[in-house]
Amino acid sequence: MGEEDRILAAMRRLTAAANKIDGAYYLCAKKMGIKENTLALLYALDDGHPHTQKEIAETWLIPKTTINTAVKELMSAGYVTLAPASHTREKTIVLTDAGRAYTTQMVGHITAAERQALEETLQRYSMDFIDAYDHFAQRLCQALQQTDSLGDDNERIV
Numbered sequence: 001m002g003e004e005d006r007i008l009a010a011m012r013r014l015t016a017a018a019n020k021i022d023g024a025y026y027l028c029a030k031k032m033g034i035k036e037n038t039l040a041l042l043y044a045l046d047d048g049h050p051h052t053q054k055e056i057a058e059t060w061l062i063p064k065t066t067i068n069t070a071v072k073e074l075m076s077a078g079y080v081t082l083a084p085a086s087h088t089r090e091k092t093i094v095l096t097d098a099g100r101a102y103t104t105q106m107v108g109h110i111t112a113a114e115r116q117a118l119e120e121t122l123q124r125y126s127m128d129f130i131d132a133y134d135h136f137a138q139r140l141c142q143a144l145q146q147t148d149s150l151g152d153d154n155e156r157i158v
Helices: 003-032 034-046 052-058 064-077 097-124 128-146
Strands: 080-084 089-095
Touching: 003 097, 003 128, 034 052, 034 064, 034 089, 034 097, 052 064, 052 089, 064 080, 064 089
Parallel strands: none
Antiparallel strands: 080 089
8 A cells, every 4th residue: 555545544434423423422412312413512601711602612612603503592591691701892702500400410411421432542652643633623724725625714723
């Protein structure tokens, strides 16, 4: 196998692995009876830090309109409120007490499974695994942005 074939095979393997991860989260959300993007929003809010809709949209690559819809649904259910952010006109999404309990219920078993998978992975590979995967994701987003595969210049990803 030549170098080009080896790189292509590695890319397909990496892409398949990333799709398996995405698919696993999709199936978890479906099994829990919530939308995949709602699960991603809850996951983002579970870190205990304040976030605006814009920050979550940019970090998680979810359209702002989708995040807005999920926030409205979670607000209607009493799980989140919006509070003024100190550094911008945007509002910060805040979990209510009921929202924290709901998020723990929805995200708790996923983070436990992630922790187990990561601990097993790190027994075999160093923490460089995380740095390498993050580096690859950033380089891929930049390369795709340069080829216009990810939309116009107003939609920057990194």
